[in-house]
Amino acid sequence: MPIAFYNTLSRTVEEFIPMHEAEVRMYTCGPTVYDYFHIGNARSFVMSDIIRRYFEYRGYKVTYVMNITDIDDKIINRANEQGVPSSDIAEKYTEAFLRDTALFGIRPADVHPRATETMEEIIAHIQGLIERGAAYAVDGDVFFRVSAFDGYGKLSRKNIEDLVVGSRVEADPRKENPVDFALWKSAKPGEPAWDAPWGSGRPGWHIECSVMSQKFLGKSFDIHAGGNDLIFPHHENEIAQSEALTDAPFARYWIHFGFLNIDNEKMSKSLGNFFTAREILEKYPATVLRFYYLQTHYRSPLNFTPEGIEAAKTGLQKLQGLYDAVRAAVSGDGAFDVEAWEQRFITAMDDDFNTPAGFGALFEMVRDANAVLRSDEGMADAAREKLAAFLRRTGVELFGILHEETEENAGGEALDGVMRLLIDIRAEARKDKQFALSDRIRDGLKGLGIALEDGRDGTTWKYNS
RNA sequence: GGCGACGUACCCAAGUGGCUUAAGGGGACGCUCUGCAAAAGCGUUAUUCAUCGGUUCGAAUCCGAUCGUCGCCUCCA
Numbered sequence: 081m082p083i084a085f086y087n088t089l090s091r092t093v094e095e096f097i098p099m100h101e102a103e104v105r106m107y108t109c110g111p112t113v114y115d116y117f118h119i120g121n122a123r124s125f126v127m128s129d130i131i132r133r134y135f136e137y138r139g140y141k142v143t144y145v146m147n148i149t150d151i152d153d154k155i156i157n158r159a160n161e162q163g164v165p166s167s168d169i170a171e172k173y174t175e176a177f178l179r180d181t182a183l184f185g186i187r188p189a190d191v192h193p194r195a196t197e198t199m200e201e202i203i204a205h206i207q208g209l210i211e212r213g214a215a216y217a218v219d220g221d222v223f224f225r226v227s228a229f230d231g232y233g234k235l236s237r238k239n240i241e242d243l244v245v246g247s248r249v250e251a252d253p254r255k256e257n258p259v260d261f262a263l264w265k266s267a268k269p270g271e272p273a274w275d276a277p278w279g280s281g282r283p284g285w286h287i288e289c290s291v292m293s294q295k296f297l298g299k300s301f302d303i304h305a306g307g308n309d310l311i312f313p314h315h316e317n318e319i320a321q322s323e324a325l326t327d328a329p330f331a332r333y334w335i336h337f338g339f340l341n342i343d344n345e346k347m348s349k350s351l352g353n354f355f356t357a358r359e360i361l362e363k364y365p366a367t368v369l370r371f372y373y374l375q376t377h378y379r380s381p382l383n384f385t386p387e388g389i390e391a392a393k394t395g396l397q398k399l400q401g402l403y404d405a406v407r408a409a410v411s412g413d414g415a416f417d418v419e420a421w422e423q424r425f426i427t428a429m430d431d432d433f434n435t436p437a438g439f440g441a442l443f444e445m446v447r448d449a450n451a452v453l454r455s456d457e458g459m460a461d462a463a464r465e466k467l468a469a470f471l472r473r474t475g476v477e478l479f480g481i482l483h484e485e486t487e488e489n490a491g492g493e494a495l496d497g498v499m500r501l502l503i504d505i506r507a508e509a510r511k512d513k514q515f516a517l518s519d520r521i522r523d524g525l526k527g528l529g530i531a532l533e534d535g536r537d538g539t540t541w542k543y544n545s
Numbered sequence: 546g547g548c549g550a551c552g553u554a555c556c557c558a559a560g561u562g563g564c565u566u567a568a569g570g571g572g573a574c575g576c577u578c579u580g581c582a583a584a585a586g587c588g589u590u591a592u593u594c595a596u597c598g599g600u601u602c603g604a605a606u607c608c609g610a611u612c613g614u615c616g617c618c619u620c621c622a
Contacts, residue, residue, distance in 0.1 A: 109622075117622085124622040154620075236617080242547055243618070261619070285620090307622025308550095317619085337622065338550095344615075375558065375570070381551080381615070388557060391571035398570085401584070428559090436559050440569035450585055454578095515580060522582075533584050540584090 083138060085432045086379060088311060088334040089235055093432055096333065098302050103143070104135045107293040107331065109306035109314070110146040110192065113173035114154040116356040119369075119384060120340040120347055122184055124307050126370055127337050127378040129186045130479065131305070131433055137478050138426075146189040147292045148174055150196050151282050156271055166272055170196075180357050185366045185480040191296050195288040202283045202291045203276045205325060206263045210278075214324040218254040220266030220279030226259045229320045235334060236312035261317055263287050286317040290330070294322065304331030308339055338381045355384075364389055371396045371481045374435040395443075396481060402446045403471045403482050405453055410537055412458020418466040421445040425474065442474065454536070503532070503539045 083096045098104055108128040111117050117125075132144045150170040159166035178188070195202070206222055209215035214228040226232050226240060233239050243259045251258035262284035267273035273280040293301065299322070306315065315334065322330040339346060342353040360369065372392035376382045421441060428437035449467060452459045459467070475482030502521055509517040522532045531544050 111622085121622050128622095236548085238548070238618070259619080309617070309621055312617065313619045314621090339616075339622075341615080346616080346621090348621095372557095377559075379550095380558090383557090385557085387571085391557065394572095395570045398585095405585090434559075436557095436569075440559065443569050447586080451587095454585055510580075513580070519581075526583095531583065534579070534582080535584075536578095 083135070083430045085333070085335065088336050089332075091237075094333070096302075098140070099300065099332070102140055104132075104140045104303065105143045105145075105297040105301040106132060106135075106303040106305065107145045107147075107289075107297060107301065108189075108304075109289060109310055110148050110189075111173075111177050112149040112152050112154055113170050113177055114152065114158045115173060116176055116358055117180065118347060119355045119357055119360050120307075122186075122357040122360075122369070123340045123373050123382065124305075124337040125181060125186050126184065126373050128305050128335075130374065130435070131303075131335065131378075133187070133478050134429060134433060137473065138430075142190075143297065144189045145191045145193065145293060145296045147289055148177065148192050148194045149285075149288060150174060150194045151272060152195075152285060153265075176358075180361070183361055183366060184357060185370055193292040193296060195283060195292070198288065198292050198295060199274045199283075201295055202287055203274070205291050205321075206283075206287065207277060208325045209263065209321060212325065214321075215263055216256070217264075217278035220264075220281060221254070221262060222264035222278055222284075223255055223260040224263050224317065224321050224324075226257055226261070226320065229324045231323060232259075232320050233316065235319055236316045238312060238316070261286065261313065263321065286314055287321055289314070290318045290322040293318075293331070294326075299326040299330075300328045301331055303333045303335060305335040305337070308336045311336055336379070338377075338379050340382045340384050342384050344383055364393070367481045367483065368393045368396055370479065374479060374481070375439065377436055378433060398446060399442065399471075399475060400482055402449055402453075403468070403475060404542075406449065406459075406464055406468050406471065408540070409453055409459060409464055411461050412453075412455075412464075414452045414455055414457045414459045414463075416449060416452050416459050416463040416467060418463060418470050421448075422470055499530075499541055503541065506532075507539065 084093050085096060086092070087094045108125075111121065128146075132142050135142045151166070155169050156166050159169045162169070174194075178192075181188070206215060209224065210217065210222065212228075213225070215222055215224050233243075240257075240259055264276060264278070264281050264287075265284055266279050266281040271282070273282060293304065304315065304318075311334075319330050341347070342355075345353070347354050368389060369392075372389050373382065375392060375395075421444075424441040425438050425445075428434050428441055431437070449459070453464075471482065472484075476484060502525070506518045506521045509515075509521070525532060525541070526544070529544050530541055532539055532541050
């Protein structure tokens with residue numbers, strides 16, 4: 081069975097058929113670098129990264145491109161507020177984006193093109209649209225002529241008449257039609273500008289995504305992803321300005337991520353419910369946050385709550401517990417069918433990247449595996465190795481929520497030695513029924529953040545979280 | 546005003562016509578194991594899917610109405 085997922089273009093779940101055998105070309109809208117990105121952005125970036133990784137898990141070769149918009153009105157405004165060059169703002173937050181996504185466990189894209197480095201292609205694209213009659217220049221600005229593109233509205237399912245009527249913003253009188261949108265904005269004095277045949281200025285918001293995606297993925301490619309709110313106007317406009325020039329379908333599948341809400345409302349600075357990714361990473365490990373995100377389907381809204389994160393933390397410990405246990409276990413004879421569980425997992429995930437259902441399968445497996453592992457006969461070596469490998473491929477490589485290191489090697493040699501000594505002393509005390517001493521060791525360590533667990537094959541320790 | 550999404554247990558959350566008299570996680574309670582714990586396991590916690598009608602041999606799943614929540618309509622992941 082192939083992978084199937086919801087395509088916004090058709091509003092149905094479709095089987096995925098790539099343009100090139102066993103290969104996926106995918107573009108996700110990246111940040112405009114005028115501020116630190118927030119936990120809602122992080123959800124989109126994480127989910128997008130997981131989709132990319134899932135294709136790899138299923139054997140596809142993935143080319144993944146995410147733009148960095150480093151010239152834009154918001155950047156210029158921020159620069160003006162602070163009295164610094166806009167390139168300073170762009171550089172600062174580009175670096176922050178790359179660092180914070182890494183901290184979040186988000187893998188870098190194969191290419192992170194920047195708008196300012198794609199200027200030649202952007203200008204050529206606009207020029208092409210003008211020559212075809214799909215765009216027109218007025219006083220150094222260039223607008224896209226929406227009436228020149230028949231398919232306008234096919235993604236967002238809007239019709240032009242409704243848009244004109246429902247328009248909430250005063251239309252620019254220089255536009256032929258109120259729904260026409262800017263491809264190029266002429267520069268005011270002091271603003272960063274690039275020379276173009278119709279006057280110096282900077283690209284409009286939508287054009288750079290069209291150009292950067294096609295530059296690295298071709299005029300038609302497989303998947304274009306982004307947040308729900310980008311469907312209109314951003315993605316609608318991307319389609320228009322791309323297909324009006326190439327006459328070829330732009331992205332074939334569109335994926336949109338549900339919003340992250342706080343108190344069931346959209347995050348906004350005015351409501352004071354705004355959290356940046358780096359703030360939240362100071363409070364919770366990235367693995368926990370990722371697992372928290374993954375417990376909700378990518379298209380559903382996710383209401384962000386501290387209680388929810390705490391619940392995710394506990395749940396994740398259960399998964400990590402099995403991963404640690406299966407690698408530490410001693411040889412046994414018990415059978416365990418990893419392939420059957422993986423099949424269930426894949427069935428869930430192939431159906432629109434259903435991570436909550438995938439975890440349903442995984443956690444049922446955890447219960448089953450723990451029972452075998454801790455039974456008198458234990459688990460056979462071959463099965464243990466397969467189970468450990470499956471958990472590595474899913475928990476570590478696909479989801480990035482499990483860690484490889486056991487507590488023993490994470491603490492360093494000295495700590496490891498001290499812990500072994502304490503555990504030995506306590507074992508002797510317990511043997512002699514000196515429970516006051518053994519409990520003093522365990523309670524004392526607990527106060528220091530270290531938990532002891534007495535198992536059948538001896539005592540192990542780990543950090544309390 | 547136009548377009549769209551959603552409402553499943555104490556909380557989170559899958560399931561969209563028979564495999565489900567509803568997965569999984571968290572929480573709570575009881576039990577097993579343990580010197581006692583912890584971890585793990587077992588059991589209990591929705592005969593019911595916002596409400597009311599309808600279609601069907603059969604509905605949480607389809608249709609209609611009602612109530613409620615949310616999003617988009619050129620700043621926005």
